[in-house]
Amino acid sequence: MRREPLLFERSESANSGWYRADGDMPDTPPEELLPSRYLRRERAALPEVSELEVVRHFTRLSQLNFCIDTHFYPLGSCTMKYNPKVNEKAAQLPGLTQMHPFAPESASQGSLQLLNELQQLLCEICGMSAFSLHAAAGAQGELAGILIARAYHQSRGETRRQIVIPDTAHGTNPASAHLGGYQVVTVKSNARGRTDLSALREAVTDQTALFMLTNPNTLGLFEDDIIEIAEIVHERGALLYLDGANLNALVGVVRPGDLGFDILHLNTHKTFSTPHGGGGPGAGPVGVAAHLAQYLPGWVVERSEDVFRLKRPERSIGLLRAFFGSVGVLVRAYSYIRALGAEGLRRNTEGAVISANYLRILLSSVFRLYVDEPCMHECVLSALAQKKRGARALDVGKRLLDYGFHPPTTYFPLIVEEALMVEPTESETKETLDAFVQALQAIDAEINSNPEVVQTSPHSMPVGRLDEVRAAREPILKWTPQMSISGARNTASVG
Amino acid sequence: MTDLNDYRFTETHEWVHLREDGLFYVGITDHAQEEITDIVFVDLPESGRVVNAGDELLLVDSVKASFSIYAPVSGTVERSNEALANSPELVNSSPYEDGWLVALKPSDTADTDSLMTHDQYLAFVESQQ
Numbered sequence: 001m002r003r004e005p006l007l008f009e010r011s012e013s014a015n016s017g018w019y020r021a022d023g024d025m026p027d028t029p030p031e032e033l034l035p036s037r038y039l040r041r042e043r044a045a046l047p048e049v050s051e052l053e054v055v056r057h058f059t060r061l062s063q064l065n066f067c068i069d070t071h072f073y074p075l076g077s078c079t080m081k082y083n084p085k086v087n088e089k090a091a092q093l094p095g096l097t098q099m100h101p102f103a104p105e106s107a108s109q110g111s112l113q114l115l116n117e118l119q120q121l122l123c124e125i126c127g128m129s130a131f132s133l134h135a136a137a138g139a140q141g142e143l144a145g146i147l148i149a150r151a152y153h154q155s156r157g158e159t160r161r162q163i164v165i166p167d168t169a170h171g172t173n174p175a176s177a178h179l180g181g182y183q184v185v186t187v188k189s190n191a192r193g194r195t196d197l198s199a200l201r202e203a204v205t206d207q208t209a210l211f212m213l214t215n216p217n218t219l220g221l222f223e224d225d226i227i228e229i230a231e232i233v234h235e236r237g238a239l240l241y242l243d244g245a246n247l248n249a250l251v252g253v254v255r256p257g258d259l260g261f262d263i264l265h266l267n268t269h270k271t272f273s274t275p276h277g278g279g280g281p282g283a284g285p286v287g288v289a290a291h292l293a294q295y296l297p298g299w300v301v302e303r304s305e306d307v308f309r310l311k312r313p314e315r316s317i318g319l320l321r322a323f324f325g326s327v328g329v330l331v332r333a334y335s336y337i338r339a340l341g342a343e344g345l346r347r348n349t350e351g352a353v354i355s356a357n358y359l360r361i362l363l364s365s366v367f368r369l370y371v372d373e374p375c376m377h378e379c380v381l382s383a384l385a386q387k388k389r390g391a392r393a394l395d396v397g398k399r400l401l402d403y404g405f406h407p408p409t410t411y412f413p414l415i416v417e418e419a420l421m422v423e424p425t426e427s428e429t430k431e432t433l434d435a436f437v438q439a440l441q442a443i444d445a446e447i448n449s450n451p452e453v454v455q456t457s458p459h460s461m462p463v464g465r466l467d468e469v470r471a472a473r474e475p476i477l478k479w480t481p482q483m484s485i486s487g488a489r490n491t492a493s494v495g
Numbered sequence: 496m497t498d499l500n501d502y503r504f505t506e507t508h509e510w511v512h513l514r515e516d517g518l519f520y521v522g523i524t525d526h527a528q529e530e531i532t533d534i535v536f537v538d539l540p541e542s543g544r545v546v547n548a549g550d551e552l553l554l555v556d557s558v559k560a561s562f563s564i565y566a567p568v569s570g571t572v573e574r575s576n577e578a579l580a581n582s583p584e585l586v587n588s589s590p591y592e593d594g595w596l597v598a599l600k601p602s603d604t605a606d607t608d609s610l611m612t613h614d615q616y617l618a619f620v621e622s623q624q
Binding site for chain 2: 171184186411412414417468469472473
C-alpha cells in the first residue's frame, strides 16, 4: 500500500517555501505590540516544507484520484458525464472572473446578460415560466422549492402540513421536507416500479402541500402515469414538484412544464456538465410555472430594452446565500448549453438513454433486472443471486475498481435488495461499455472460482477495503503528531 | 431468557413487547438488523412524543443508508435506550434485548391484536424472499 504522508509529516525544521527579503521596516517583537495573553506560548505547528515538496505532494494526491477524467464512472443517479474543457476556458475569461458583485449594473452588463440568457435557456429546456439561479446547489434548490410551495399556500390562507414522496425518492427529498417544517408521507411503488396511483390518491389530501417526484425515477423508469399523477395532485390543490436529478434523460426531448410540474430544481453538475463536488461551489437553479414566479429566491435578471437589471421577485422567499449564485458554475452550464445547441442537447439525451439500455440488456445475463422494461438514462440491477453465492453488491462494486472502473451506486434505491445502479451517461464509447460488461462477467465468474478475491477487493488501489463502519462509529476528525506512521517518509519515496 | 412468542411483529420489521413495567418496548427484528447491516447511529426520540401506530418513530443509520422505524402501536415515548448513543451496535448484536429502541406508554387504543406472532413473522419474511 502506498501512503502519501501529510505535509505535517513531511515537515523538516527550517525548510521553507519562500524567503523574505530584508525590508526597510524595523522588526518589532510581538510582545511590544500585543498584550501577552494574546500571544502564543508555543510556535504554531505549521508544516515546514519547500515549494517543490508542496508541488509534489499535491501532484501525487491528484494522481491518486479515481475520477471522470481518468476512468469510466457509472455512478447511478450522479450523471458523471464528461465536463468539457471549453467550459473551463469560458469560466476563466477575465471579464467574468474579475467581476465584483458590488459593481454597478452599468459595469456588469455582460455578466448579467449571460445570467439572463441562461434563465431563458433553462425556461425553454424545461418548459417553465421563470428561473432563479440563486441556490448554491441541488439540495438548497429543493429547500427553495419547498419554501415557494409554503409561501404559495399561505398566500391562499391555507396551512398544509404534509409533503408526499415516493418510496424510491432520493434521501434529500424527505430531508428538505423536514427542514421546511413538513411531515413526510411516503407512497409505495407498484410492481412496475412506478408511483402506485391508488396509493397516491389516498396519500394526497387537502393537507398536502407538495408531491415531490423524480422523473424518470431512481429506478431509471419514466413515470408514464405522469399526466394522471398531475391531475390527482392538482385536484386536491397541491403542487407538483420535480426533483431534477434525472433531467439528463429528458433534455431536448420532454419538457417538465408540459407534464404538469409547477416547481423544479436542477443540478447543473449532473445535467449541464459542471464539475461534481470536491468541496467547490455548485448551483441549483429553481424553475417555476407562471403563478409562482413572484416567490422565487434571491434575484432574477430582467431585460428591458437592451439593459439587464437585477430584480427581487415581489414576494420572494428571500435570500438563501449571498449575491447571485455561483456565477462561475453557471458560466460553465451556459457554455455547455450554447456549445451543444438544441440539436446537440437532444443527441446527448438520446445517447445517455441508448447507452443505459445497451448495458441493461447485456448485464441482464449476469444480474437480475429489478423491472424488466426499457429504461431511461440508468438501470437498476440486483446482485441477490451473487449474494447467495457469497459476494454482495458492495463486493462486486469494490472488485470493479481492480478492473479499472468506478463502482456503480450500490444499495439504492432502498426498495431494491443488493441494488447496483448503473448510469453510463452519453460520454462513453461502445468499446468502454463492452469492457465494463466483460469486467462484470469476469467478476461473476470469480464469485464461483475464487470468491475471496472478490470479497477482499480492491487489491490494486492505494488503499484496500476501508472499515466504513468504524469510520462512521469512531470518526477521527483531527490529525495529531502521535498519529504519524513511522517510516512514512521512506514509504513516500517509493511513490 | 427471551421468549419471542411473547413478542409481536410488524410487516415493517419492528417488534413490540409488553414488559413488567407496563410499557411497550419497541425494537427491530433480527432480520431487519441483518438487512440494515452495521448500525452506526440511532436518532432517538425525546420522551413525551406522542405517536400513532404506523407513524415514523425514529431513524437508524448504517453505512448503507438511513432507515425509518415505525411505531407498532400508539402511545407516548416514555424513554429511549440511552445506551445506544454510545453503542449503536447493540441493535445488531442483541436486537431483542439490549438493543431495544424505545419504551412506549400505550394509549387507550393501543393494541397488538393486528400484529404478527413470531411464527407468522418468520413465514412473512420467507414469503418476501
